[in-house]
Amino acid sequence: MSTLLESFNYVRPTNLDQLNLLVMDYITKGYDFTFSAGGTDIIPRLKKQIFNPENLISLSGISDLKGIEKKGEIIIIGALTTLDDLANHDLIKKYFPTLAHAAHKVASPQIRNRATLGGNIMVDNRCSYINQSSLNRDCHAPCFKADGDICHIVKRAKRGDEVLCQARFVSDTAPVLLLLEANITIMGQGGLRKIKLNDLYLNDGIDNRSLRKDELITKIEVKIPENESLHYEKLAIRNALDFPSLGVAVCLSEQNLSVALTGLNPRPGLFKAKIKNYNNFDEMVSDICDQALAFAVTYNQDFFPRAYRKSMIPVFIKRGISNILKEKK
Amino acid sequence: MNLTTVSVNGLDYTKAVSPSMTLLEFLREELGLTGTKNGCDSGECGCCSVMVDGKPMLSCLMLVLEAEGHKITTIEGIAQGNDLHPVQEAMVEYGAIQCGYCTPAMVINGVHLLENNKNPSNEEIKECISATVCRCTGYNSIERAIHSAAAKMKGGCHG
Ligand SMILES: Cc1cc2nc3c(=O)[nH]c(=O)nc-3n(C[C@H](O)[C@H](O)[C@H](O)COP(=O)(O)OP(=O)(O)OC[C@H]3O[C@@H](n4cnc5c(N)ncnc54)[C@H](O)[C@@H]3O)c2cc1C
Numbered sequence: 001m002s003t004l005l006e007s008f009n010y011v012r013p014t015n016l017d018q019l020n021l022l023v024m025d026y027i028t029k030g031y032d033f034t035f036s037a038g039g040t041d042i043i044p045r046l047k048k049q050i051f052n053p054e055n056l057i058s059l060s061g062i063s064d065l066k067g068i069e070k071k072g073e074i075i076i077i078g079a080l081t082t083l084d085d086l087a088n089h090d091l092i093k094k095y096f097p098t099l100a101h102a103a104h105k106v107a108s109p110q111i112r113n114r115a116t117l118g119g120n121i122m123v124d125n126r127c128s129y130i131n132q133s134s135l136n137r138d139c140h141a142p143c144f145k146a147d148g149d150i151c152h153i154v155k156r157a158k159r160g161d162e163v164l165c166q167a168r169f170v171s172d173t174a175p176v177l178l179l180l181e182a183n184i185t186i187m188g189q190g191g192l193r194k195i196k197l198n199d200l201y202l203n204d205g206i207d208n209r210s211l212r213k214d215e216l217i218t219k220i221e222v223k224i225p226e227n228e229s230l231h232y233e234k235l236a237i238r239n240a241l242d243f244p245s246l247g248v249a250v251c252l253s254e255q256n257l258s259v260a261l262t263g264l265n266p267r268p269g270l271f272k273a274k275i276k277n278y279n280n281f282d283e284m285v286s287d288i289c290d291q292a293l294a295f296a297v298t299y300n301q302d303f304f305p306r307a308y309r310k311s312m313i314p315v316f317i318k319r320g321i322s323n324i325l326k327e328k329k
Numbered sequence: 330m331n332l333t334t335v336s337v338n339g340l341d342y343t344k345a346v347s348p349s350m351t352l353l354e355f356l357r358e359e360l361g362l363t364g365t366k367n368g369c370d371s372g373e374c375g376c377c378s379v380m381v382d383g384k385p386m387l388s389c390l391m392l393v394l395e396a397e398g399h400k401i402t403t404i405e406g407i408a409q410g411n412d413l414h415p416v417q418e419a420m421v422e423y424g425a426i427q428c429g430y431c432t433p434a435m436v437i438n439g440v441h442l443l444e445n446n447k448n449p450s451n452e453e454i455k456e457c458i459s460a461t462v463c464r465c466t467g468y469n470s471i472e473r474a475i476h477s478a479a480a481k482m483k484g485g486c487h488g
Protein backbone atom coordinates (compact mmCIF):
# COMPACT_ATOMS: atom_id res chain seq x y z
CA MET A 1 0.00 0.00 0.00
CA SER A 2 1.25 3.43 -0.85
CA THR A 3 2.21 5.68 2.02
CA LEU A 4 1.16 9.05 0.65
CA LEU A 5 -1.06 8.41 -2.34
CA GLU A 6 -4.78 7.79 -1.92
CA SER A 7 -5.97 4.86 -3.97
CA PHE A 8 -7.19 5.39 -7.52
CA ASN A 9 -7.82 3.30 -10.57
CA TYR A 10 -5.08 3.48 -13.22
CA VAL A 11 -5.37 2.94 -16.97
CA ARG A 12 -2.74 3.31 -19.66
CA PRO A 13 -4.17 3.18 -23.19
CA THR A 14 -1.57 2.46 -25.89
CA ASN A 15 -3.09 4.35 -28.80
CA LEU A 16 -5.40 7.28 -29.50
CA ASP A 17 -8.40 5.09 -30.47
CA GLN A 18 -8.23 3.23 -27.15
CA LEU A 19 -7.92 6.55 -25.35
CA ASN A 20 -10.96 8.00 -27.13
CA LEU A 21 -13.11 4.97 -26.30
CA LEU A 22 -12.02 5.07 -22.69
CA VAL A 23 -12.76 8.78 -22.29
CA MET A 24 -16.15 8.34 -23.97
CA ASP A 25 -16.95 5.47 -21.61
CA TYR A 26 -15.93 7.47 -18.51
CA ILE A 27 -17.85 10.56 -19.63
CA THR A 28 -21.02 8.52 -20.31
CA LYS A 29 -20.77 6.80 -16.95
CA GLY A 30 -20.04 10.09 -15.19
CA TYR A 31 -16.71 8.82 -13.79
CA ASP A 32 -14.24 11.26 -12.26
CA PHE A 33 -10.89 11.12 -14.07
CA THR A 34 -7.77 13.09 -14.80
CA PHE A 35 -4.90 12.73 -17.29
CA SER A 36 -1.29 12.26 -16.37
CA ALA A 37 1.66 12.62 -18.75
CA GLY A 38 5.09 12.67 -17.04
CA GLY A 39 3.33 12.90 -13.67
CA THR A 40 5.88 15.34 -12.23
CA ASP A 41 3.24 17.97 -11.48
CA ILE A 42 0.32 15.72 -10.75
CA ILE A 43 2.00 13.12 -8.48
CA PRO A 44 3.14 15.74 -5.92
CA ARG A 45 -0.38 17.22 -5.92
CA LEU A 46 -1.90 13.77 -5.40
CA LYS A 47 0.57 13.04 -2.58
CA LYS A 48 -0.36 16.31 -0.92
CA GLN A 49 -4.00 15.36 -1.36
CA ILE A 50 -4.74 18.62 -3.14
CA PHE A 51 -7.13 16.53 -5.19
CA ASN A 52 -8.06 12.87 -5.32
CA PRO A 53 -9.32 11.68 -8.70
CA GLU A 54 -11.00 8.27 -8.86
CA ASN A 55 -9.32 7.41 -12.15
CA LEU A 56 -5.94 8.33 -13.56
CA ILE A 57 -5.62 8.01 -17.34
CA SER A 58 -1.94 7.81 -18.18
CA LEU A 59 -0.99 9.21 -21.60
CA SER A 60 2.56 7.88 -21.35
CA GLY A 61 1.91 4.75 -23.42
CA ILE A 62 0.67 6.62 -26.51
CA SER A 63 3.68 6.87 -28.82
CA ASP A 64 1.71 8.91 -31.41
CA LEU A 65 1.85 11.83 -28.97
CA LYS A 66 5.67 11.86 -28.84
CA GLY A 67 8.25 13.32 -31.18
CA ILE A 68 9.21 16.42 -33.13
CA GLU A 69 8.88 16.91 -36.89
CA LYS A 70 9.20 19.65 -39.48
CA LYS A 71 6.46 20.19 -42.07
CA GLY A 72 7.39 23.07 -44.34
CA GLU A 73 7.89 26.07 -42.12
CA ILE A 74 6.07 24.53 -39.14
CA ILE A 75 7.63 22.50 -36.36
CA ILE A 76 5.19 20.08 -34.77
CA ILE A 77 5.91 18.92 -31.23
CA GLY A 78 3.97 15.98 -29.79
CA ALA A 79 2.48 16.89 -26.39
CA LEU A 80 4.20 13.89 -24.75
CA THR A 81 7.69 14.95 -25.89
CA THR A 82 9.87 15.22 -22.79
CA LEU A 83 11.46 18.56 -21.88
CA ASP A 84 14.90 16.93 -22.08
CA ASP A 85 14.22 15.67 -25.63
CA LEU A 86 12.86 19.11 -26.53
CA ALA A 87 15.84 21.01 -25.12
CA ASN A 88 18.32 18.74 -26.94
CA HIS A 89 16.55 18.25 -30.26
CA ASP A 90 18.46 19.52 -33.31
CA LEU A 91 15.40 21.21 -34.87
CA ILE A 92 14.57 23.02 -31.65
CA LYS A 93 18.17 24.08 -31.01
CA LYS A 94 18.42 25.35 -34.58
CA TYR A 95 15.11 27.20 -34.96
CA PHE A 96 13.98 27.90 -31.38
CA PRO A 97 17.07 28.13 -29.14
CA THR A 98 15.12 30.20 -26.62
CA LEU A 99 12.47 27.47 -26.31
CA ALA A 100 15.28 24.94 -25.73
CA HIS A 101 16.68 27.29 -23.06
CA ALA A 102 13.30 27.75 -21.33
CA ALA A 103 12.71 23.97 -21.32
CA HIS A 104 16.18 23.55 -19.81
CA LYS A 105 15.28 26.01 -17.03
CA VAL A 106 12.42 23.78 -15.77
CA ALA A 107 13.03 21.92 -12.49
CA SER A 108 16.00 19.51 -12.61
CA PRO A 109 17.68 17.08 -15.04
CA GLN A 110 15.87 14.10 -13.50
CA ILE A 111 12.49 15.84 -13.77
CA ARG A 112 13.12 17.01 -17.35
CA ASN A 113 13.83 13.41 -18.36
CA ARG A 114 10.25 12.59 -17.46
CA ALA A 115 8.25 15.86 -17.66
CA THR A 116 6.48 16.58 -20.94
CA LEU A 117 5.84 19.76 -22.90
CA GLY A 118 2.05 19.18 -22.80
CA GLY A 119 2.27 18.80 -19.01
CA ASN A 120 4.38 21.94 -18.79
CA ILE A 121 1.92 24.19 -20.60
CA MET A 122 -0.83 22.58 -18.48
CA VAL A 123 1.06 22.67 -15.15
CA ASP A 124 -1.35 23.69 -12.40
CA ASN A 125 -1.25 27.18 -10.90
CA ARG A 126 0.52 27.44 -7.57
CA CYS A 127 0.15 29.24 -4.26
CA SER A 128 2.07 28.93 -1.01
CA TYR A 129 -1.19 28.08 0.77
CA ILE A 130 -2.24 25.22 -1.49
CA ASN A 131 1.03 23.52 -2.57
CA GLN A 132 1.69 22.20 0.93
CA SER A 133 1.27 18.91 2.69
CA SER A 134 -2.22 18.25 4.01
CA LEU A 135 -0.79 18.59 7.56
CA ASN A 136 0.37 22.11 6.78
CA ARG A 137 -2.91 22.98 5.03
CA ASP A 138 -4.88 21.71 8.02
CA CYS A 139 -3.45 24.66 9.99
CA HIS A 140 -5.57 27.04 7.91
CA ALA A 141 -9.21 26.99 6.94
CA PRO A 142 -9.54 25.38 3.48
CA CYS A 143 -9.25 28.05 0.79
CA PHE A 144 -11.27 28.33 -2.41
CA LYS A 145 -8.81 26.14 -4.35
CA ALA A 146 -9.38 23.45 -1.70
CA ASP A 147 -13.18 23.83 -2.06
CA GLY A 148 -13.32 26.07 1.03
CA ASP A 149 -14.74 29.55 1.52
CA ILE A 150 -11.80 31.85 2.00
CA CYS A 151 -8.69 33.10 0.23
CA HIS A 152 -5.70 33.60 2.54
CA ILE A 153 -4.01 35.84 -0.02
CA VAL A 154 -6.92 38.19 -0.77
CA LYS A 155 -8.98 38.05 2.40
CA ARG A 156 -11.92 40.03 0.97
CA ALA A 157 -12.34 37.65 -1.99
CA LYS A 158 -15.75 36.02 -2.30
CA ARG A 159 -17.46 33.60 -4.68
CA GLY A 160 -18.69 35.46 -7.74
CA ASP A 161 -15.56 37.65 -7.95
CA GLU A 162 -14.03 37.95 -11.40
CA VAL A 163 -10.80 36.39 -10.15
CA LEU A 164 -11.57 34.10 -7.23
CA CYS A 165 -8.13 32.57 -6.68
CA GLN A 166 -4.76 34.22 -7.26
CA ALA A 167 -2.69 31.02 -7.57
CA ARG A 168 0.14 31.88 -9.96
CA PHE A 169 0.72 30.65 -13.49
CA VAL A 170 4.19 29.03 -13.42
CA SER A 171 5.04 27.37 -16.74
CA ASP A 172 8.54 28.23 -18.01
CA THR A 173 7.98 27.20 -21.62
CA ALA A 174 4.62 28.94 -22.13
CA PRO A 175 5.94 32.55 -22.31
CA VAL A 176 8.34 31.62 -25.13
CA LEU A 177 5.66 29.59 -26.95
CA LEU A 178 3.24 32.53 -26.60
CA LEU A 179 5.71 34.90 -28.26
CA LEU A 180 6.25 32.34 -31.03
CA GLU A 181 2.43 32.40 -31.49
CA ALA A 182 2.18 28.64 -30.98
CA ASN A 183 -1.04 26.82 -31.80
CA ILE A 184 -2.18 23.73 -29.96
CA THR A 185 -4.30 20.86 -31.24
CA ILE A 186 -6.92 19.63 -28.82
CA MET A 187 -8.59 16.24 -29.04
CA GLY A 188 -11.95 15.67 -27.41
CA GLN A 189 -15.20 13.82 -27.88
CA GLY A 190 -16.20 16.38 -30.51
CA GLY A 191 -13.08 15.65 -32.59
CA LEU A 192 -10.04 17.84 -33.08
CA ARG A 193 -9.81 21.60 -32.74
CA LYS A 194 -6.89 23.98 -33.04
CA ILE A 195 -6.52 27.10 -30.88
CA LYS A 196 -3.91 29.70 -30.17
CA LEU A 197 -1.96 28.79 -27.05
CA ASN A 198 -2.99 32.14 -25.57
CA ASP A 199 -6.65 31.04 -25.71
CA LEU A 200 -5.87 28.08 -23.45
CA TYR A 201 -5.33 30.32 -20.46
CA LEU A 202 -8.00 31.80 -18.17
CA ASN A 203 -7.47 34.39 -15.48
CA ASP A 204 -8.33 32.31 -12.42
CA GLY A 205 -6.14 30.19 -10.19
CA ILE A 206 -8.70 27.39 -10.01
CA ASP A 207 -10.35 27.28 -13.45
CA ASN A 208 -7.19 28.24 -15.23
CA ARG A 209 -7.51 26.40 -18.56
CA SER A 210 -10.17 26.51 -21.27
CA LEU A 211 -10.19 22.72 -21.86
CA ARG A 212 -13.30 20.63 -21.30
CA LYS A 213 -13.02 17.58 -19.06
CA ASP A 214 -12.78 15.20 -22.03
CA GLU A 215 -10.17 17.25 -23.89
CA LEU A 216 -6.43 16.87 -24.07
CA ILE A 217 -3.61 18.48 -26.01
CA THR A 218 -2.12 16.31 -28.75
CA LYS A 219 0.43 18.64 -30.32
CA ILE A 220 2.00 22.06 -30.22
CA GLU A 221 2.75 23.78 -33.53
CA VAL A 222 5.22 26.59 -33.95
CA LYS A 223 6.09 28.48 -37.12
CA ILE A 224 9.79 29.03 -37.76
CA PRO A 225 10.35 32.73 -37.10
CA GLU A 226 11.49 34.85 -40.03
CA ASN A 227 13.32 37.68 -38.38
CA GLU A 228 12.38 37.52 -34.72
CA SER A 229 14.92 37.05 -31.93
CA LEU A 230 13.92 35.92 -28.47
CA HIS A 231 15.25 35.88 -24.93
CA TYR A 232 13.94 34.24 -21.73
CA GLU A 233 15.04 35.04 -18.21
CA LYS A 234 13.85 33.41 -15.01
CA LEU A 235 13.99 34.62 -11.43
CA ALA A 236 14.26 31.73 -8.97
CA ILE A 237 15.97 31.19 -5.64
CA ARG A 238 18.05 28.29 -6.96
CA ASN A 239 18.98 27.40 -10.53
CA ALA A 240 17.80 23.84 -10.05
CA LEU A 241 14.34 22.84 -8.87
CA ASP A 242 12.64 26.17 -8.28
CA PHE A 243 9.52 27.31 -10.06
CA PRO A 244 9.76 30.78 -11.61
CA SER A 245 9.11 33.58 -9.11
CA LEU A 246 9.06 35.62 -12.29
CA GLY A 247 9.80 34.66 -15.90
CA VAL A 248 10.08 37.18 -18.72
CA ALA A 249 10.27 36.32 -22.42
CA VAL A 250 11.06 39.06 -24.93
CA CYS A 251 10.74 38.92 -28.73
CA LEU A 252 12.12 41.58 -31.02
CA SER A 253 11.73 41.89 -34.79
CA GLU A 254 12.17 44.78 -37.24
CA GLN A 255 8.51 45.71 -36.75
CA ASN A 256 7.47 44.58 -33.26
CA LEU A 257 8.45 44.15 -29.67
CA SER A 258 6.52 41.64 -27.58
CA VAL A 259 6.80 40.44 -24.02
CA ALA A 260 5.30 37.48 -22.14
CA LEU A 261 5.28 36.98 -18.37
CA THR A 262 5.01 33.97 -16.11
CA GLY A 263 5.11 33.47 -12.33
CA LEU A 264 2.77 36.37 -11.49
CA ASN A 265 -0.97 36.41 -12.22
CA PRO A 266 -3.26 33.40 -12.64
CA ARG A 267 -2.73 33.67 -16.41
CA PRO A 268 0.40 34.56 -18.38
CA GLY A 269 0.81 38.15 -19.55
CA LEU A 270 1.26 38.94 -23.26
CA PHE A 271 1.98 42.41 -24.64
CA LYS A 272 2.78 43.67 -28.11
CA ALA A 273 4.03 46.98 -29.42
CA LYS A 274 4.43 48.04 -33.06
CA ILE A 275 7.58 50.06 -33.59
CA LYS A 276 5.89 52.33 -36.13
CA ASN A 277 3.44 53.61 -33.49
CA TYR A 278 6.20 55.23 -31.42
CA ASN A 279 8.46 58.23 -31.89
CA ASN A 280 11.51 56.23 -30.93
CA PHE A 281 12.66 52.85 -29.61
CA ASP A 282 13.00 53.94 -25.96
CA GLU A 283 9.44 55.23 -25.91
CA MET A 284 8.21 51.82 -27.07
CA VAL A 285 10.28 49.99 -24.47
CA SER A 286 9.02 52.22 -21.71
CA ASP A 287 5.40 51.75 -22.87
CA ILE A 288 5.68 47.95 -22.91
CA CYS A 289 7.26 48.02 -19.42
CA ASP A 290 4.31 50.14 -18.22
CA GLN A 291 1.83 47.68 -19.74
CA ALA A 292 3.59 44.75 -18.06
CA LEU A 293 3.68 46.54 -14.69
CA ALA A 294 -0.01 47.47 -14.95
CA PHE A 295 -0.87 43.80 -15.63
CA ALA A 296 1.33 42.24 -12.96
CA VAL A 297 -0.48 41.39 -9.75
CA THR A 298 2.03 40.27 -7.17
CA TYR A 299 1.16 38.94 -3.75
CA ASN A 300 3.41 37.60 -1.03
CA GLN A 301 2.92 34.08 -2.33
CA ASP A 302 6.53 33.30 -3.00
CA PHE A 303 10.07 33.40 -1.53
CA PHE A 304 10.82 36.81 -3.02
CA PRO A 305 8.98 39.85 -1.64
CA ARG A 306 6.23 41.07 -3.98
CA ALA A 307 7.82 44.48 -4.52
CA TYR A 308 11.08 42.87 -5.61
CA ARG A 309 9.38 40.57 -8.11
CA LYS A 310 7.50 43.50 -9.56
CA SER A 311 10.53 45.75 -9.77
CA MET A 312 12.42 43.04 -11.68
CA ILE A 313 9.89 43.05 -14.55
CA PRO A 314 11.26 46.14 -16.38
CA VAL A 315 14.80 45.06 -15.51
CA PHE A 316 14.30 41.69 -17.23
CA ILE A 317 12.52 43.27 -20.21
CA LYS A 318 15.35 45.73 -20.81
CA ARG A 319 18.02 43.12 -20.20
CA GLY A 320 16.28 40.80 -22.66
CA ILE A 321 16.24 43.51 -25.32
CA SER A 322 19.87 44.43 -24.80
CA ASN A 323 20.90 40.76 -24.96
CA ILE A 324 19.03 40.33 -28.23
CA LEU A 325 20.64 43.47 -29.68
CA LYS A 326 24.07 42.32 -28.50
CA GLU A 327 23.64 38.88 -30.12
CA LYS A 328 22.52 40.48 -33.39
CA LYS A 329 25.73 42.50 -33.68
CA MET B 330 -4.51 -4.56 -7.30
CA ASN B 331 -2.82 -4.70 -10.72
CA LEU B 332 -0.39 -7.35 -11.86
CA THR B 333 2.79 -5.86 -13.25
CA THR B 334 6.19 -6.97 -14.50
CA VAL B 335 9.09 -4.61 -13.98
CA SER B 336 12.66 -5.13 -15.13
CA VAL B 337 15.11 -4.08 -12.41
CA ASN B 338 18.87 -4.47 -12.79
CA GLY B 339 18.35 -7.01 -15.55
CA LEU B 340 15.82 -9.23 -13.76
CA ASP B 341 12.06 -9.29 -14.35
CA TYR B 342 9.86 -9.12 -11.26
CA THR B 343 6.13 -9.84 -11.47
CA LYS B 344 4.03 -8.61 -8.55
CA ALA B 345 0.49 -7.58 -7.72
CA VAL B 346 0.64 -3.92 -6.75
CA SER B 347 -1.72 -1.13 -5.82
CA PRO B 348 -1.97 1.40 -8.71
CA SER B 349 -1.01 4.16 -6.32
CA MET B 350 2.32 2.54 -5.44
CA THR B 351 5.34 4.54 -6.57
CA LEU B 352 8.38 2.95 -8.19
CA LEU B 353 10.35 4.00 -5.09
CA GLU B 354 8.03 2.09 -2.77
CA PHE B 355 8.11 -0.91 -5.08
CA LEU B 356 11.92 -1.01 -5.10
CA ARG B 357 12.30 -0.57 -1.38
CA GLU B 358 9.33 -2.44 0.01
CA GLU B 359 8.49 -5.13 -2.56
CA LEU B 360 12.02 -5.90 -3.78
CA GLY B 361 13.98 -4.97 -0.67
CA LEU B 362 16.32 -2.81 -2.77
CA THR B 363 16.83 -0.19 -0.10
CA GLY B 364 19.83 1.50 -1.75
CA THR B 365 17.44 3.96 -3.38
CA LYS B 366 16.49 6.44 -0.67
CA ASN B 367 13.30 8.27 0.19
CA GLY B 368 14.03 11.87 1.09
CA CYS B 369 11.33 14.47 0.49
CA ASP B 370 8.90 12.22 -1.43
CA SER B 371 7.97 15.19 -3.61
CA GLY B 372 10.66 15.56 -6.26
CA GLU B 373 12.80 18.16 -4.52
CA CYS B 374 15.77 16.30 -3.03
CA GLY B 375 16.85 13.90 -5.80
CA CYS B 376 17.61 11.06 -3.31
CA CYS B 377 15.38 8.58 -5.10
CA SER B 378 17.09 8.87 -8.52
CA VAL B 379 17.16 5.66 -10.53
CA MET B 380 17.83 5.12 -14.23
CA VAL B 381 14.87 4.45 -16.46
CA ASP B 382 16.09 3.20 -19.85
CA GLY B 383 19.46 4.70 -18.98
CA LYS B 384 18.22 8.17 -17.95
CA PRO B 385 18.03 9.35 -14.32
CA MET B 386 14.50 9.98 -13.10
CA LEU B 387 12.89 10.38 -9.69
CA SER B 388 11.32 7.13 -8.53
CA CYS B 389 9.13 8.96 -5.99
CA LEU B 390 7.35 10.80 -8.83
CA MET B 391 6.78 7.69 -10.92
CA LEU B 392 4.05 5.12 -10.39
CA VAL B 393 5.36 1.56 -10.54
CA LEU B 394 2.79 0.78 -13.23
CA GLU B 395 4.48 3.42 -15.40
CA ALA B 396 7.73 1.46 -15.16
CA GLU B 397 6.30 -1.55 -17.01
CA GLY B 398 8.13 -2.03 -20.31
CA HIS B 399 11.14 0.01 -19.18
CA LYS B 400 14.54 -1.02 -17.85
CA ILE B 401 15.17 0.21 -14.33
CA THR B 402 18.71 0.42 -12.94
CA THR B 403 19.18 1.14 -9.25
CA ILE B 404 22.37 1.68 -7.27
CA GLU B 405 22.43 -2.09 -6.64
CA GLY B 406 22.90 -2.58 -10.40
CA ILE B 407 25.88 -0.25 -10.81
CA ALA B 408 28.78 -2.32 -9.43
CA GLN B 409 29.73 -5.48 -11.31
CA GLY B 410 29.92 -8.14 -8.61
CA ASN B 411 32.55 -6.92 -6.19
CA ASP B 412 34.01 -4.45 -8.69
CA LEU B 413 32.87 -0.96 -7.88
CA HIS B 414 32.16 1.41 -10.74
CA PRO B 415 34.88 4.10 -11.13
CA VAL B 416 32.38 6.71 -9.89
CA GLN B 417 31.80 4.65 -6.73
CA GLU B 418 35.54 4.14 -6.22
CA ALA B 419 36.19 7.84 -6.62
CA MET B 420 33.40 8.73 -4.16
CA VAL B 421 35.19 6.59 -1.56
CA GLU B 422 38.64 7.90 -2.46
CA TYR B 423 37.64 11.59 -2.27
CA GLY B 424 35.68 11.39 0.97
CA ALA B 425 32.57 12.29 -1.01
CA ILE B 426 30.46 10.05 1.22
CA GLN B 427 29.65 11.25 4.73
CA CYS B 428 26.23 10.28 6.03
CA GLY B 429 25.73 8.43 2.74
CA TYR B 430 22.06 9.24 2.22
CA CYS B 431 22.54 11.10 -1.07
CA THR B 432 25.34 8.82 -2.32
CA PRO B 433 23.25 6.36 -4.36
CA ALA B 434 21.61 9.25 -6.20
CA MET B 435 24.91 11.08 -6.73
CA VAL B 436 26.37 7.87 -8.19
CA ILE B 437 23.38 7.22 -10.48
CA ASN B 438 23.54 10.78 -11.83
CA GLY B 439 27.34 10.76 -12.09
CA VAL B 440 27.41 7.42 -13.96
CA HIS B 441 24.80 8.71 -16.40
CA LEU B 442 26.81 11.87 -17.02
CA LEU B 443 30.05 9.99 -17.71
CA GLU B 444 28.33 7.44 -19.93
CA ASN B 445 27.20 10.28 -22.17
CA ASN B 446 30.01 12.77 -21.80
CA LYS B 447 33.60 11.64 -21.46
CA ASN B 448 34.95 15.13 -20.79
CA PRO B 449 32.45 16.91 -18.59
CA SER B 450 33.19 20.53 -17.68
CA ASN B 451 32.86 21.80 -14.11
CA GLU B 452 29.53 23.37 -15.07
CA GLU B 453 28.24 20.07 -16.47
CA ILE B 454 29.23 18.19 -13.32
CA LYS B 455 27.60 20.87 -11.18
CA GLU B 456 24.40 20.64 -13.18
CA CYS B 457 24.42 16.85 -12.97
CA ILE B 458 24.49 16.91 -9.16
CA SER B 459 22.51 20.15 -8.76
CA ALA B 460 19.21 18.47 -8.06
CA THR B 461 20.43 16.00 -5.47
CA VAL B 462 20.60 17.58 -2.05
CA CYS B 463 23.67 16.80 0.08
CA ARG B 464 23.85 18.31 3.55
CA CYS B 465 27.29 16.97 4.53
CA THR B 466 30.00 17.36 1.94
CA GLY B 467 29.42 20.84 0.57
CA TYR B 468 29.44 19.19 -2.88
CA ASN B 469 33.11 19.96 -3.66
CA SER B 470 34.36 16.46 -2.91
CA ILE B 471 31.57 14.98 -5.03
CA GLU B 472 32.55 17.22 -7.94
CA ARG B 473 36.18 16.21 -7.56
CA ALA B 474 35.23 12.54 -7.39
CA ILE B 475 33.26 12.73 -10.64
CA HIS B 476 36.15 14.56 -12.32
CA SER B 477 38.59 11.90 -11.23
CA ALA B 478 36.24 9.09 -12.33
CA ALA B 479 35.99 10.76 -15.75
CA ALA B 480 39.77 10.75 -16.06
CA LYS B 481 39.98 7.11 -14.94
CA MET B 482 37.26 6.00 -17.34
CA LYS B 483 39.07 7.67 -20.23
CA GLY B 484 42.09 5.62 -19.22
CA GLY B 485 39.90 2.55 -19.83
CA CYS B 486 40.05 1.03 -16.33
CA HIS B 487 36.41 -0.03 -16.25
CA GLY B 488 34.36 -2.27 -18.50
C1 LIG C 1 10.59 19.93 -7.55
C2 LIG C 1 9.83 20.38 -8.76
C3 LIG C 1 10.25 21.52 -9.43
C4 LIG C 1 9.56 21.98 -10.55
N1 LIG C 1 10.01 23.11 -11.18
C5 LIG C 1 9.35 23.58 -12.27
C6 LIG C 1 9.81 24.75 -12.94
O1 LIG C 1 10.84 25.32 -12.59
N2 LIG C 1 9.11 25.22 -13.99
C7 LIG C 1 7.96 24.59 -14.44
O2 LIG C 1 7.38 25.06 -15.42
N3 LIG C 1 7.51 23.47 -13.82
C8 LIG C 1 8.18 22.94 -12.77
N4 LIG C 1 7.73 21.79 -12.14
C9 LIG C 1 6.44 21.22 -12.53
C10 LIG C 1 6.47 20.10 -13.56
O3 LIG C 1 7.56 19.23 -13.31
C11 LIG C 1 6.60 20.62 -14.98
O4 LIG C 1 5.73 21.68 -15.21
C12 LIG C 1 6.37 19.51 -16.01
O5 LIG C 1 6.65 19.99 -17.31
C13 LIG C 1 4.97 18.93 -16.00
O6 LIG C 1 4.90 17.97 -17.04
P1 LIG C 1 4.38 16.48 -16.75
O7 LIG C 1 4.35 15.79 -18.07
O8 LIG C 1 5.15 15.83 -15.70
O9 LIG C 1 2.91 16.83 -16.26
P2 LIG C 1 1.85 15.94 -15.44
O10 LIG C 1 2.15 16.00 -14.02
O11 LIG C 1 1.68 14.62 -16.07
O12 LIG C 1 0.55 16.80 -15.77
C14 LIG C 1 0.41 18.14 -15.35
C15 LIG C 1 -1.01 18.60 -15.62
O13 LIG C 1 -1.25 18.69 -17.01
C16 LIG C 1 -2.28 17.84 -17.43
N5 LIG C 1 -1.82 17.29 -18.70
C17 LIG C 1 -0.63 16.68 -18.94
N6 LIG C 1 -0.51 16.40 -20.26
C18 LIG C 1 -1.64 16.85 -20.85
C19 LIG C 1 -2.11 16.88 -22.19
N7 LIG C 1 -1.40 16.37 -23.20
N8 LIG C 1 -3.33 17.44 -22.44
C20 LIG C 1 -4.07 17.96 -21.44
N9 LIG C 1 -3.68 17.97 -20.14
C21 LIG C 1 -2.48 17.42 -19.86
C22 LIG C 1 -2.46 16.82 -16.32
O14 LIG C 1 -3.79 16.38 -16.24
C23 LIG C 1 -2.05 17.62 -15.10
O15 LIG C 1 -3.12 18.36 -14.61
C24 LIG C 1 8.42 21.28 -11.02
C25 LIG C 1 8.01 20.12 -10.36
C26 LIG C 1 8.71 19.66 -9.25
C27 LIG C 1 8.26 18.42 -8.56
Ligand code: SF4
Pocket residue numbers: 126127128129130143144145146150151152153154164165166167205
Ligand atom coordinates in the same frame (compact mmCIF):
# COMPACT_ATOMS: atom_id res chain seq x y z
S1 SF4 D 1 -4.83 32.42 -3.89
FE1 SF4 D 1 -6.23 32.15 -2.18
S2 SF4 D 1 -7.76 30.67 -2.92
FE2 SF4 D 1 -6.03 30.58 -4.32
S3 SF4 D 1 -4.76 28.90 -3.55
FE3 SF4 D 1 -3.95 30.80 -2.62
S4 SF4 D 1 -5.07 30.98 -0.68
FE4 SF4 D 1 -6.15 29.47 -1.90
